[in-house]
Amino acid sequence: MDYIRDFFINFAHSWTTWISGGLPGWAVTVVNFLLGGLILVMMPVIATLALTWMERKVIGRIQNRLGPNRVGPWGIFQAIADAVKMLIKEDIIPDRADRPVFNLAPILIFVGAAMLWAVIPFGRRMIGQDLNIGALYVVAIGSITTVAVLMAGWASNNKFALIGAFRVVAQLLSYEIPMVLSIGVVVLVVGSMRMGTIVESQWVPFCLVLPVAFITYVLAAIAETGRAPFDLLEADSEIVAGYFVEYSGLKFGWFYIAEYGNLMAVSAITTTLFLGGWRGPFAGAAPVLGPLYFIIKTVLVIFVLMWIRGTLPRFRIDQMLAFAWKVLVPAALVNLLWVAAALKLPVPQAVQYAVMLVGNLAILGVTLTLLGQSAKQHAKRHGLAGA
Amino acid sequence: MVPLWYYLVLAAALFCIGAFGALARKNAVGVLMGVELMLNAVNINLVAFWRYTTAAQLTGQLFAVFVITVAAAEAAVGLALFIAIYRQRNTVNVEEFDTMKG
């Protein structure tokens, strides 16, 4: 029973004991590190297989369709069929493409997606590497994606691809700022950038204490992963597919995997930072429940993101940048200031949290009121009905 | 641990490569890349000296952060200048920036 209670950690211990029977100490370390690395690298692939099916089903329901239903029961093997199709497609490289850069971009974008998983805590003591700079690491790895996208867009030697890449850079750089500011709020409250510590110190999920930071982070994360309504870097109906328009076969597959890997990673990070990670009822007594709670919360966040994608129309590029700079950044900045001030109050932590919550709700109210007013003015100026 | 002079030689080599780039490149963006290399070489030195002499105080790291800040500001202004010049003169070749020639 005790073994089951902390199954994953105990299983890892038995595994280590088992292989150290026949191997020297250094080989055990190497094997364990390789295995850990393999699991982390597999995460984006698993995410793709699971999430493409889920996304099609969810979007299908939202659009009043059935979604995939031919391959296997409820179409669950659709993703595998797609993978096979992708593998046997011809790999085309445009004639005047910059070949080394063209080939490197898909690899790099996948590396970015895989490396994110190193600092995500799946459960108590279940983390690739609990870096003391975990939260900052997450942001830094995001910049690899930017570079990979620029490389892909430029190397394809295609105007649509280049426009897509320009849009990506404008979008990613703009939304990185509210994202960092909202992560900064969490780091400020916790007093540590370790992902493990951030989860441990959430006796109440931070989304209930810092709703502004939570909402800002989720919006910025949607923009960072380039999903609707912020998907104008791909914008199938405007610039065909943006930066990966020239890619086919498995190279396109890498972009696809990176996209879903990133989607799952940002949902997992949202869960870690704002939803209490692996914490939940009885998770302290039976740590085996931790990963379960973690996955449930992550899938919930992913579902909300899919819901948003299925419901809202796409932004225009100027609207999108204006939204980042004129709405999210000021709100996140005010929030940071308020939280920093609240942390200095000489009262117990629960009271501090209450003060933060009040300030957050006020910021949220003011922001929404201002947004509503400007929408009304806009509608009046352009003679539109409603608003 | 690796001896300190390894890092210093590395930084010296990087600085010289950067200096070569900054002085020999014809293209303004290339010059800027050379300058960035030189700044990075300085950072390696700062951090290496911090680690090998006064590891308890973080002065070296602090200075490196300031260097990075200055590098970011410099890159932003420099690249804005190049774009403005390119618009006017249709070139970013440093040898053709000669309107102030007496």
Added chain:
Amino acid sequence: MQHVMFFLFAIITLGAAIMVVTTRNLLRSALWLILVFFGIAGIFVLLNAEFLAVVQILVYVGAIATLIIFAVMLTRQVMDPKQPRFNDQARVVAGFATLLFVVLAVIVTRVAWPVAIGAAPVDAIQQLGMDFVGPYAVPFEVASVLLVVAMIGAIIIAREHE
């Protein structure tokens, strides 16, 4: 182990740096520059400056390199293969750079540096934060003013005039 890692990162950094200054295609040279930044981040990790390593990637790769790539793309003719890479002083400069390297290398290997290897602080990040708002508050504020000024300046300079 440390030696192996050091030489690995040093070779990556220096090799990529040489490619940065010699590659004809400026966009490729910007990509090599990114590799240099990663190599230096690795060096920082070896020196127990993890925070700085991440900041290096965040600022240099995420912002500066992206800016440079942008500038390369906006000033298209830089990718023209017929453009000469170097100006006519290149040989002299190469000679002087090599000379400078030899002199520097001789000096740094000769001098007996007062090395005192202590343990790196465990709470380096907290200490760094305290230092920025404590003894280094004024430089920190000045740096932020510098960044704002640079930002405004860059916008004004690069803006298209009607």
